[in-house]
Each structure stands twice: as C-alpha cells, then as structure tokens.
Amino acid sequence: MAGIYLHIPFCKQACHYCNFHFSTNHSSLPDMVTAIQQEIQLQQQYLGSQPVETIYFGGGTPSLLSTAAIAGILDTLRSHFNVQPGVEITLETNPDDFTEDKPAQWAAAGVNRLSIGIQSFYDADLQWMNRAHNAQQAKQCIAWARAAGIHNITIDLIYGTPTLSDEGWKNNVQKALALGVPHLSCYALTVEPQTALHKMIEQHKKEAVDTDKQGRHFELLMDWLGEAGYEHYEISNFAKPGFRSRHNSSYWQGSHYLGLGPSAHSFNGTSRQWNIANNALYLKAIASNEVPFELETLTATQQLNEYIMTSLRTMEGLSLDKVALEWGAPALLAVEQLAVKYIHNGLMVQHDRNLRLTPQGKLLADGIAADFFQ
Amino acid sequence: MKHIRNFCIIAHIDHGKSTLADRLLEHTKTIGERDMMNQVLDDMDLEREKGITIKSHAIQMSYTYKGEKYIFNLIDTPGHVDFSYEVSRALAACEGALLLVDASQGIQAQTISNLYLAIGNDLEIIPVINKIDMEGAMIPEVKDQIIDLIGCKDEDILLASGKSGIGIEEILAAVVERIPAPKGDVEAPLQALIFDSVFNSFRGIIAYYRIFNGTIRKGDKIKFIATGATYEADEIGVLKLGLDERKEVRAGDVGYIITGIKNAKEVKVGDTITLTSAPGEAINGFEEVKPMVFAGIFPVVTEDFEELRECMDKLQLNDASLTYEIETSQALGFGFRCGFLGLLHMEIIQERLEREFNQTVITTVPNVSFIAYTTRDEKIIVNNPAEMPDVVKVGRIEEPFIRAQIITLPDYIGNIMTLCLGKRGILLNQSYLTTSRVELIFEMPLTEIVFDFYDKLKSSTRGYASFDYTPIGYRDADIVKMDILLNGDKVDALSALIHRSRAQDFGRKLCEKLKELLPRQQFMIAIQAAIGAKVVARETISAMRKDVTAKCYGGDISRKRKLLEKQKEGKKRMRQIGNVEVPQEAFLAVLKLD
Numbered sequence: 001m002a003g004i005y006l007h008i009p010f011c012k013q014a015c016h017y018c019n020f021h022f023s024t025n026h027s028s029l030p031d032m033v034t035a036i037q038q039e040i041q042l043q044q045q046y047l048g049s050q051p052v053e054t055i056y057f058g059g060g061t062p063s064l065l066s067t068a069a070i071a072g073i074l075d076t077l078r079s080h081f082n083v084q085p086g087v088e089i090t091l092e093t094n095p096d097d098f099t100e101d102k103p104a105q106w107a108a109a110g111v112n113r114l115s116i117g118i119q120s121f122y123d124a125d126l127q128w129m130n131r132a133h134n135a136q137q138a139k140q141c142i143a144w145a146r147a148a149g150i151h152n153i154t155i156d157l158i159y160g161t162p163t164l165s166d167e168g169w170k171n172n173v174q175k176a177l178a179l180g181v182p183h184l185s186c187y188a189l190t191v192e193p194q195t196a197l198h199k200m201i202e203q204h205k206k207e208a209v210d211t212d213k214q215g216r217h218f219e220l221l222m223d224w225l226g227e228a229g230y231e232h233y234e235i236s237n238f239a240k241p242g243f244r245s246r247h248n249s250s251y252w253q254g255s256h257y258l259g260l261g262p263s264a265h266s267f268n269g270t271s272r273q274w275n276i277a278n279n280a281l282y283l284k285a286i287a288s289n290e291v292p293f294e295l296e297t298l299t300a301t302q303q304l305n306e307y308i309m310t311s312l313r314t315m316e317g318l319s320l321d322k323v324a325l326e327w328g329a330p331a332l333l334a335v336e337q338l339a340v341k342y343i344h345n346g347l348m349v350q351h352d353r354n355l356r357l358t359p360q361g362k363l364l365a366d367g368i369a370a371d372f373f374q
Numbered sequence: 375m376k377h378i379r380n381f382c383i384i385a386h387i388d389h390g391k392s393t394l395a396d397r398l399l400e401h402t403k404t405i406g407e408r409d410m411m412n413q414v415l416d417d418m419d420l421e422r423e424k425g426i427t428i429k430s431h432a433i434q435m436s437y438t439y440k441g442e443k444y445i446f447n448l449i450d451t452p453g454h455v456d457f458s459y460e461v462s463r464a465l466a467a468c469e470g471a472l473l474l475v476d477a478s479q480g481i482q483a484q485t486i487s488n489l490y491l492a493i494g495n496d497l498e499i500i501p502v503i504n505k506i507d508m509e510g511a512m513i514p515e516v517k518d519q520i521i522d523l524i525g526c527k528d529e530d531i532l533l534a535s536g537k538s539g540i541g542i543e544e545i546l547a548a549v550v551e552r553i554p555a556p557k558g559d560v561e562a563p564l565q566a567l568i569f570d571s572v573f574n575s576f577r578g579i580i581a582y583y584r585i586f587n588g589t590i591r592k593g594d595k596i597k598f599i600a601t602g603a604t605y606e607a608d609e610i611g612v613l614k615l616g617l618d619e620r621k622e623v624r625a626g627d628v629g630y631i632i633t634g635i636k637n638a639k640e641v642k643v644g645d646t647i648t649l650t651s652a653p654g655e656a657i658n659g660f661e662e663v664k665p666m667v668f669a670g671i672f673p674v675v676t677e678d679f680e681e682l683r684e685c686m687d688k689l690q691l692n693d694a695s696l697t698y699e700i701e702t703s704q705a706l707g708f709g710f711r712c713g714f715l716g717l718l719h720m721e722i723i724q725e726r727l728e729r730e731f732n733q734t735v736i737t738t739v740p741n742v743s744f745i746a747y748t749t750r751d752e753k754i755i756v757n758n759p760a761e762m763p764d765v766v767k768v769g770r771i772e773e774p775f776i777r778a779q780i781i782t783l784p785d786y787i788g789n790i791m792t793l794c795l796g797k798r799g800i801l802l803n804q805s806y807l808t809t810s811r812v813e814l815i816f817e818m819p820l821t822e823i824v825f826d827f828y829d830k831l832k833s834s835t836r837g838y839a840s841f842d843y844t845p846i847g848y849r850d851a852d853i854v855k856m857d858i859l860l861n862g863d864k865v866d867a868l869s870a871l872i873h874r875s876r877a878q879d880f881g882r883k884l885c886e887k888l889k890e891l892l893p894r895q896q897f898m899i900a901i902q903a904a905i906g907a908k909v910v911a912r913e914t915i916s917a918m919r920k921d922v923t924a925k926c927y928g929g930d931i932s933r934k935r936k937l938l939e940k941q942k943e944g945k946k947r948m949r950q951i952g953n954v955e956v957p958q959e960a961f962l963a964v965l966k967l968d
C-alpha cells in the first residue's frame with residue numbers, strides 16, 4: 001500500500017512559528033493547480049502498481065483551493081494511479097476558510113477526512129501565534145463539519161506557549177472532547193530556526209518557551225486523553241479506536257509515498273527525494289516537463305536509524321523481530337543490550353517482541369532514539 | 375675580531391623589536407627589498423600571529439663604517455617571562471644590547487628584568503627610544519625613565535622609528551662605536567656557548583653558538599661538555615638569511631653547527647661545545663631548565679592516543695623545554711603529563727599541537743610542582759594531583775614561591791594590591807621608577823599565578839601593568855587535594871591541589887561552572903567538590919524534562935534523523951564518568967573561573 005501527499009504552498013498570513021514552505025502571494029495559485037496535475041503525470045511511475053490507500057492535501061493551506069480544483073486533482077490522480085475504493089482523503093483546513101456550506105462541497109469532491117488547524121480556542125494564544133482565525137471561528141467550523149456529516153475530523157492543538165496556562169490547556173482539550181473530535185494532533189510549540197518567532201525571542205520581543213511547562217502539558221495531555229478513551233498511537237497523535245490517520249501512519253511504517261508540489265517529499269523504501277521549495281522555480285521546471293527534486297539514497301544503517309526513530313514514537317513500538325529480519329543479528333543484539341538500561345530506568349517496556357516507550361520515555365524520545373542509533 | 379659586534383635588542387612585546395630588526399637588515403643590505411617579508415626574525419607562524427618571539431634566532435649583517443667593514447651578529451631574544459633562561463644565554467653571547475623603548479608606552483617590567491640580566495652580563499647598553507613618529511610619543515618622560523634606570527646621559531639616548539626608518543644610521547654607528555669588539559684567542563682550546571637550537575626536518579637539530587675562544591672547523595670531533603656527548607661537525611657556518619656554510623668559524627663570531635642530532639634534548643641551551651682533541655673549560659652559567667607548570671594533555675578521542683604520542687615526540691624534537699610522560703586517567707584514558715616552562719609555554723604547545731599537528735586535545739587543570747614530605751620524612755615530588763600521598767601520610771607540603779615584579783601606573787596600585795594579597799602575595803617593596811611608573815615587588819606562591827592571574831592583572835589594570843617573575847625556592851604550605859565528583863564518581867582529571875584557605879571558594883565556583891557546562895541528561899546529576907571525604911560544595915542539575923520533537927511526518931524524518939545522528943556523534947566526543955556524559959569543555963572549566 002502507498003500514499004500520496006500534495007503540498008499546496010499558499011497561506012493567508014504567516015504564523016510566527018511556522019517553517020513550512022508557503023507563499024502569501026496567491027497570484028500563482030491557478031498555475032500551481034495545473035502544475036501539480038502535470039507533475040502527477042510526470043510521476044505516475046513512482047509508486048509502480050501499488051494500491052494507493054491514502055491521499056493527503058497538506059500545506060500551506062489547502063482549504064484555499066476551490067472545490068473544483070480539489071476535485072480536478074483527485075480526478076487526475078485516479079486516472080494515473082491505482083487509487084483504491086476505500087481511499088482516505090484528508091484535507092488540511094484552516095478555520096477562517098470555512099463557510100457553512102464548504103464542508104458539504106469538500107465531501108462532494110471526495111474528501112472524507114478533515115484536519116483543522118485550530119491550535120487553540122483562546123484568542124490570546126491565536127494572536128500570539130499570529131494565526132488568521134479567532135476562537136469563535138475555531139468552535140464554529142467543527143460544528144459545521146459535523147453538521148455536514150463529516151465525522152472523521154482531526155484538529156491540531158498547540159501547547160506550551162507562554163500565553164497558555166495549565167488551566168487553559170485543560171480547557172482547550174476539554175473543548176475538543178466536548179465537540180466530539182475523534183482525533184487530535186497535539187504539538188509542543190517548537191521554535192524552529194529561521195522563523196519570525198525565533199527572531200522575536202532572540203530580540204526579547206517574545207517570551208521564550210519553557211520546556212518544563214511543555215513537559216507538564218504533555219504529561220497532563222496523556223492523562224486526560226487516556227481517560228477519555230483515546231489511543232496515544234504516536235507521540236503527537238491521539239485517536240478514538242478506528243480514527244487513526246492512515247496516511248500519517250504510513251510514514252511511521254515505512255510505506256512508500258509520493259509527494260507532489262513544491263517542497264513535497266517522496267519515499268520509495270530506499271531513497272528519499274524532495275521537490276524544490278520555491279514556487280516560481282517549481283512552476284518553471286514543471287512547465288518544461290521536469291520534476292525539480294533532490295535525492296538521497298539511504299544506507300542500511302540510515303534506514304535502521306529511521307526505523308528506530310519513528311517506531312519508538314508509536315504505540316506499537318519497535319519490533320525486535322523486524323530489526324533482526326531486516327538488519328541482522330548484530331543490530332538486534334545492540335538494540336537489546338541498550339534496552340536493558342532503559343527498561344531498568346522505567347523509560348521503556350518490552351511487550352512480547354516489541355520495545356515501547358513509557359509515558360516518561362515518550363518525553364525523552366529523541367535522546368533515547370539517538371542513543372539507539374547505530 | 376675587532377670588526378665583529380655581537381648584540382641583541384631588549385624590548386617589551388610590541389615595542390617594535392622585529393620592525394627595527396627588519397630595518398637594520400635592509401640598511402645593511404643583508405636582505406634585498408625583494409626578499410623582505412616583514413618581520414624576518416619571527417619565522418614561526420604562531421610567533422608572527424601572537425606578535426611575540428618564542429625562540430631566539432640570530433642573523434649576521436655586514437656594515438661599512440668610516441671605510442671599514444664590520445660584521446654584526448644580531449641575536450634575537452625571546453620576549454616572554456617563561457623563557458628567561460634562554461634570554462640569559464642569548465645575552466651571555468653578546469657584548470652589547472639595544473634597549474628599545476616605545477615612546478608612547480615607556481619602560482615595562484619585563485624590559486627591566488632583561489635589562490638587569492644584560493647589565494649583570496656586562497653588556498654595553500645603547501638606549502633607543504622607538505616609535506617617535508607616533509602622536510602619543512612622550513620623549514622627555516621616557517628619557518627620564520631611562521636615565522633613572524641606567525644612569526646614562528641625555529645625549530646617549532638615540533631616537534628612532536623602525537616604521538619610518540628614522541635613526542637607523544645612528545643606531546648602526548653606535549653599535550660600532552659603543553659596543554666593544556669581542557675578546558678571545560683563536561688559538562686557545564675551543565669554547566662555544568650554545569644559546570639556541572632549531573629543528574629542521576631535513577637537517578636535524580641546528581645549534582647556534584657564540585665562540586669565546588678557539589676555532590671550529592668542518593669535520594672537527596667535538597664534545598658538548600654538559601651532556602658529555604661527542605659528535606662530528608658535519609657542517610658549520612654563519613647565519614645569514616639562511617645558513618651560510620664556512621670551513622671554519624673563529625673566536626668572537628656567532629655560527630651554527632649541524633651534527634646529525636635528531637633530538638632537541640641532546641642540545642642544551644647554555645652548554646659549551648669544545649674539541650675532543652684539545653678540550654676547553656665549560657662556560658659558566660649552565661643550568662638545566664626545569665618545567666614550572668604541569669598539566670595533562672589527552673586526545674579528545676581515546677583512540678587517537680598513538681597519533682598524539684607521535685606528535686608529542688616530534689614536538690619535543692624541536693622544543694627541548696617540553697617534558698612529558700605517559701599518564702592514565704580514569705576519565706580521559708591515556709594521555710601525557712607534560713611539564714612546561716610556564717603558562718604561555720603551555721598555551722604555545724597546545725596551539726602548536728592543534729595547528730601544526732592537527733590534534734584536538736583536552737588540557738587538564740595545570741598545577742605547579744609541590745614537594746610532599748611523608749610522616750617518615752620521605753620526599754615526594756608531586757607534579758600531578760594523583761601523586762599526592764594520602765592525607766594521613768603527609769607530614770608537610772612545600773610549594774614553589776616566586777618574586778614577582780609588577781610595573782604599573784600609580785592609579786592601579788590599589789587594584790594590584792587587592793589582587794596580589796588575595797593571592798597570598800607578600801608585598802616586599804613599592805617604588806616609583808618615575809613619577810608615573812610604580813614598581814611593586816611581591817613574593818607569591820607560583821600556584822596562584824597558574825590559575826587566572828594574567829587575565830585578572832590585565833583586567834584590573836586595563837592592560838597597564840607588566841609582570842615578570844623569578845622562582846625563589848620552596849616554602850611550607852597548607853595544600854589540600856580537592857576532588858570533583860559526578861553522581862558520586864570521582865573525576866580524576868578535575869582534581870586540583872590548592873591552598874586550604876581557597877579550597878571552599880574554588881570548589882563552589884568550579885561546581886557552578888560545571889553546572890553551566892554539563893548538558894542536562896535523562897537523570898539528575900549531583901556535582902560535588904570534596905576534600906577527602908568532606909564535601910565542601912555541591913550543585914545539582916535536574917533531569918531533562920522534555921526532549922522530543924513534535925512533528926515527524928514525510929519531510930521531517932530525514933531532517934530529524936540527521937540531527938539525531940549529529941547529536942550522537944557529538945556524544946562520542948564526550949567522556950563517560952560513571953553514568954554522566956561530560957563534554958570536553960568541562961575539563962577546562964577550572965581555567966575559566968571568575
């Protein structure tokens with residue numbers, strides 16, 4: 001099975017923390033839609049005949065696309081790839097792009113899962129992050145989506161910002177639960193280099209983030225969502241049974257995926273490639289029937305390291321049998337030996353033939369993964 | 375012989391010695407302008423950069439004065455306290471010295487101590503005020519300082535600018551007229567004083583000497599009196615811009631000799647060369663130079679030990695004052711306990727290892743050499759905290775003392791007093807050299823200089839202080855060994871020998887510094903400073919609370935993997951002490967305490 005990711009590189013305004021590729025100038029949006037459809041043709045061999053089970057419109061802000069554009073892209077995909085009948089089609093949306101009738105239109109175009117960039121139900125947080133929407137819109141859009149019959153909804157929430165108290169965090173999560181959202185992606189605010197936020201913190205125009213607070217919010221989150229019956233199936237992702245993101249799960253299972261549009265990444269098991277992160281250059285290259293990408297081939301060790309890093313983040317954990325099978329006995333031995341210490345420290349447990357992080361271990365997942373790298 | 379003049383230049387760092395030397399070489403056409411690379415005498419990269427002369431060199435010029443041709447041998451002297459013995463031997467090879475003083479800076483401490491050495495060696499002093507082209511030149515004041523110091527007449531003082539070429543002729547003429555020609559007997563048994571040596575990777579060791587009596591010829595069987603070793607004079611000659619081979623070099627002259635020696639240790643500055651056939655007497659003043667400061671040097675990556683050993687061997691070939699032996703540390707593995715002439719020498723060695731030999735090393739807490747007497751009155755030399763016997767077995771400990779000479783402006787007397795008294799200094803004398811120059815003499819424990827004395831002196835006088843010292847023997851001291859423990863495990867590389875009165879404060883600062891330098895880890899870290907079993911200071915680093923990336927989707931995966939791989943690489947460079955990972959900066963923490 002395989003997945004397809006489409007990067008729609010436009011946003012209304014730049015959120016201060018964001019380091020994704022996007023432009024706030026929308027004049028090339030129609031050309032971009034054409035170009036992406038052109039790239040679909042150029043890349044039609046990338047996944048071979050693998051069945052495509054998930055399609056994901058990400059960005060940027062795909063909800064800026066017209067319904068016709070979404071439908072057009074999906075049509076083109078269907079005619080060039082082995083798109084399965086039960087395909088999961090996710091559309092990333094921002095609350096400010098919703099009108100009451102939008103969800104029904106998206107559904108009609110084929111979208112069956114909505115990912116909404118809520119981030120917070122507090123105006124103070126939203127302003128601090130420079131989001132384009134307000135708290136009122138955040139609540140309203142979920143109601144509209146559900147009213148249109150879309151129940152497979154996920155929302156993004158951001159915690160650990162200076163404006164968000166422990167109490168505020170609790171209220172944000174409770175609001176999401178009350179609105180009946182079956183899937184949540186919750187991210188600790190990350191100050192990426194070369195973002196507005198990074199600069200503002202450096203210039204002391206914004207308060208620095210407090211990692212102790214982030215740790216606390218994460219622990220609280222695990223408690224609350226655990227009690228509410230959500231599976232913590234990946235570090236930042238929580239789902240009611242049956243509502244996991246199939247598309248994102250494929251990233252952590254090593255499935256193949258094709259990324260289309262500027263800055264999109266693709267993976268075919270042994271190499272990774274990524275399109276140029278520049279709209280104009282992307283358009284120019286596609287116009288001359290070339291996909292502008294860079295490629296990196298992964299060594300066996302790099303593949304193992306990626307497996308360690310991603311699998312330890314998931315609920316199922318790292319499969320010792322898979323390590324033995326794909327990377328051999330020495331790799332297995334190294335992993336098993338190191339695991340003893342972490343199991344002893346209470347950061348990890350072994351469940352059958354799988355190593356899983358405990359909640360404390362999840363807080364330190366990066367350092368632990370690095371330690372297991374070979 | 376009456377047409378030879380042997381002289382050197384005594385000057386403080388940056389007072390213009392190298393520039394002036396270049397002018398002299400130009401004027402005497404020793405170097406064509408085409409070959410002229412500024413500052414010919416400083417030919418080691420590091421010297422040029424640090425603007426100091428580390429090793430002395432010599433160069434010969436010819437100069438025609440009133441129709442007669444003279445041979446000048448200019449012997450350059452090292453410009454730093456750490457090398458005072460080498461300075462004394464270079465001075466002993468001369469009959470005269472130019473005392474070069476920057477017109478805007480006046481006389482500095484080191485200049486004075488070198489000047490005294492020169493006067494002690496009966497050298498004729500020619501005072502020169504340099505840089506008179508500068509706006510800030512204070513010619514009358516500096517003249518007064520010089521007259522006070524050496525009791526010369528106003529008109530004896532020459533005015534010059536190495537930069538603009540003023541006064542060069544006058545200096546050359548004064549060298550002929552005022553500096554006596556060497557005396558000696560070319561027929562007497564050979565006596566040649568070794569005042570320097572350099573290492574050449576093709577030729578081996580090249581020794582520089584001044585002949586007092588006798589003649590040396592190519593092919594002679596020679597003997598180094600102090601080491602007792604005999605060699606054949608494969609090549610001899612005089613020193614021009616390069617080596618200028620001769621059949622013989624005679625009394626009064628300065629020259630070089632190549633004997634096939636590969637190791638600088640065999641050639642000791644101060645030793646006397648003579649002939650085995652007709653041996654002469656040793657020239658007075660030979661001393662073995664003794665290292666004053668000791669520290670461990672370890673490879674950053676333990677596997678690189680063998681490579682480091684080769685580099686140390688090579689380095690010692692051309693720097694005999696470096697001593698070392700293998701040391702093992704629990705924290706750092708295999709390395710070397712090295713002895714240096716002083717702190718600058720230590721820095722130079724460290725930098726040369728890094729630049730010339732491409733080694734990255736960890737240098738541990740430097741210490742001086744203590745003497746411990748056991749309760750049974752056995753004498754133990756302690757060059758390493760690990761060598762200090764158990765407290766119960768120690769009867770008493772002695773530490774080396776120095777006589778420190780500091781010259782400064784009157785404004786900074788208070789700050790210097792505070793600094794030196796705080797470092798257990800004893801004020802011996804305070805005197806005004808001129809109205810604006812004060813000389814302070816202290817007796818101080820050398821160990822107090824080793825830590826952060828230079829930086830403190832600089833900052834508390836805004837750079838307006840110069841410092842010089844001479845060792846004056848050992849005195850009783852209440853020295854304790856202080857250990858650092860991380861989660862209960864002793865870090866041997868951070869142990870220090872320190873005076874009891876300063877231990878608590880030192881321990882506290884060190885713990886604080888380590889707290890800054892150690893990265894948070896997955897568990898809590900206790901940092902303790904202890905004297906024996908008694909903990910005198912403690913800090914804790916709380917466990918890392920959160921270390922996890924929020925997003926890990928398509929594009930994030932390889933980016934994150936690379937980041938974590940890099941992090942893992944970085945950890946390899948850290949040292950494991952018990953369960954704690956210690957970055958290399960931490961081992962240098964002690965040098966950076968305020």
Ligand SMILES: Nc1nc2c(ncn2[C@@H]2O[C@H](COP(=O)(O)OP(=O)(O)O)[C@@H](O)[C@H]2O)c(=O)[nH]1
Nearest residue numbers: 387388389390391392393425505508535536537
């Ligand atoms: N104005 C002026 N500057 C000089 C003169 N002689 C040297 N300098 C400068 O002083 C600095 C130190 O000179 P240098 O010869 O390296 O001093 P050394 O450390 O005594 O060898 C350099 O920046 C020179 O350019 C001079 O006569 N006049």
Ligand code: SF4
Nearest residue numbers: 011014015018059060
């Ligand atoms: S809407 Fe999303 S992609 Fe656009 S700037 Fe904000 S966070 Fe970034």
Ligand SMILES: [Mg+2]
Nearest residue numbers: 392425426427
């Ligand atoms: Mg110089």
